[in-house]
Amino acid sequence: MTTVERGRTAMMRTGLSKPLSIALADDLLTPDTSVFDYGCGRGGDVLRLKTLGYDASGWDPNHAADLPRKEADVVNLGYVVNVIEDPHERVSVLHSAWSLARRALIVAARPDWEARYVQGRSHGDGIITTKGTFQKFFKQDELRAWIDNYLTVRSIAAAPGVFYVFREDSTSHTFLANRVRNRRAYRRVEIDESLLETQRSALQPLVDFVAERGRVPDVTEIPNSDELKNTFPTVKHAIAVIRQTIPNDTWARAQEAARRDLTVYLALTAFGGRTKFTNLPEDIQFDVKALYDSYRAACESADQLLFSLADQAALNKACSSAAFGKLTPEALYVHVSAINRLDPVLRVYEGCGRALTGTVDGATLVKLNRVEPKVSYLNYPEFDRDPHPALNTSLRADLRRLHVKYTDFGSSQNPPILHRKETFVADDYPRRDTFARLTSQEERASLLDDARAIGTQERWKARLDQAGLRLAGHRLVRARPAE
Numbered sequence: 001m002t003t004v005e006r007g008r009t010a011m012m013r014t015g016l017s018k019p020l021s022i023a024l025a026d027d028l029l030t031p032d033t034s035v036f037d038y039g040c041g042r043g044g045d046v047l048r049l050k051t052l053g054y055d056a057s058g059w060d061p062n063h064a065a066d067l068p069r070k071e072a073d074v075v076n077l078g079y080v081v082n083v084i085e086d087p088h089e090r091v092s093v094l095h096s097a098w099s100l101a102r103r104a105l106i107v108a109a110r111p112d113w114e115a116r117y118v119q120g121r122s123h124g125d126g127i128i129t130t131k132g133t134f135q136k137f138f139k140q141d142e143l144r145a146w147i148d149n150y151l152t153v154r155s156i157a158a159a160p161g162v163f164y165v166f167r168e169d170s171t172s173h174t175f176l177a178n179r180v181r182n183r184r185a186y187r188r189v190e191i192d193e194s195l196l197e198t199q200r201s202a203l204q205p206l207v208d209f210v211a212e213r214g215r216v217p218d219v220t221e222i223p224n225s226d227e228l229k230n231t232f233p234t235v236k237h238a239i240a241v242i243r244q245t246i247p248n249d250t251w252a253r254a255q256e257a258a259r260r261d262l263t264v265y266l267a268l269t270a271f272g273g274r275t276k277f278t279n280l281p282e283d284i285q286f287d288v289k290a291l292y293d294s295y296r297a298a299c300e301s302a303d304q305l306l307f308s309l310a311d312q313a314a315l316n317k318a319c320s321s322a323a324f325g326k327l328t329p330e331a332l333y334v335h336v337s338a339i340n341r342l343d344p345v346l347r348v349y350e351g352c353g354r355a356l357t358g359t360v361d362g363a364t365l366v367k368l369n370r371v372e373p374k375v376s377y378l379n380y381p382e383f384d385r386d387p388h389p390a391l392n393t394s395l396r397a398d399l400r401r402l403h404v405k406y407t408d409f410g411s412s413q414n415p416p417i418l419h420r421k422e423t424f425v426a427d428d429y430p431r432r433d434t435f436a437r438l439t440s441q442e443e444r445a446s447l448l449d450d451a452r453a454i455g456t457q458e459r460w461k462a463r464l465d466q467a468g469l470r471l472a473g474h475r476l477v478r479a480r481p482a483e
């Protein structure tokens, strides 16, 4: 009989675990959120959350069995189900954790691609490791199906190996809408210079709201600000000033951008059947009313995006007419910072990939395949520093098979590398000019004439050697002659 050492799976960490860091980044945890860590191991996460000011507690059958199991707004079931060898017990732990979650449950398990780094012998649907612990590695789609099936929910992929389950539909809608809206700090609305400095400062939060949502806030959405109250007689007065001082064309641009966000969000949330208008979060109802004539009109626009998604030729066309990104016969490659500036069709395409993978930590480029419905997240850790950075990992979402594949190039002696880095980014990307200057130099030296001959680190080095050139940062210089 095999004895499984479950307690030994708990490790000492130096920072918050991945699922909780992601939840923090995703605003799932805000200062008033209570958190319960189900299967908390040695309690490192609980301690760190408490240090950050959260009402956090935890329980673990092997390390903190005397503590109570408590309800909380957010319950974390982090890397617990993968250490349980009995599939029935796994399900019952999932149910227990869910029963304690008032607002959301986070479920994290080790993804299948980590199996290659762990030695052990086969046991049930997993392995017994050399430490005597059990590990079941989940495929991304398998983990989702398992959660959804046993909890009768539609979970949301937060990241590879991490899923959120929301108690209320409207909370998951708010989360998804934020995910569509984020990454667009570039949008700015200027306040009229003629206003007094005190007025401008008091109005700034409202102006930021207009920049993000393309509409003025409802009175219920205005932050409780003493500065605003002391500067304007009423909130309505402040809103009226905003309306008058933002120029028409700025309004129109903010509205158009917000309308695109809303349409992309409505397209991405249509798969499980469209939500009734009154079930949408109130702020999104305000968006619909301000940006479209009706909910029906908004949904029709979203449906048009979805039709293009089912049509590979339309996707291909959208890729080939993108204003930026590197276009090859196979795909359009875009830096992650610029995804939300793509055409809405391509944003929905990328969003479908992300619905499978969740947000991929460390992704540098997104590859939108023009030939087959596949979206890949490529990690180039040295993208900014290295003039020709090497590919480290790739995570590919296959939208037809609903499958996610991970490839690790980290130990490759001859990884694929990038050229013409400026093509991947938008105009205002820091150091874009430096990237472009290097490309011009390399073009003048005829180094880029045959793209296939320079695609890997070794080939590129050979090409430079042959031309008697080398790189000094982002500059091409003569190689020193051999002594």
Ligand SMILES: C[S@@+](CC[C@H](N)C(=O)[O-])C[C@H]1O[C@@H](n2cnc3c(N)ncnc32)[C@H](O)[C@@H]1O
Binding pocket: 006, 007, 009, 010, 011, 017, 038, 039, 040, 041, 042, 060, 061, 062, 063, 077, 078, 079, 080, 083, 084, 089, 093
């Ligand atoms: C890999 S550790 C993860 C600990 C912690 N959540 C983290 O992410 O650092 C797995 C933990 O699951 C706990 N565990 C094992 N069986 C459990 C069960 N039936 N219910 C709750 N926790 C369990 C183990 O004691 C162990 O501390």
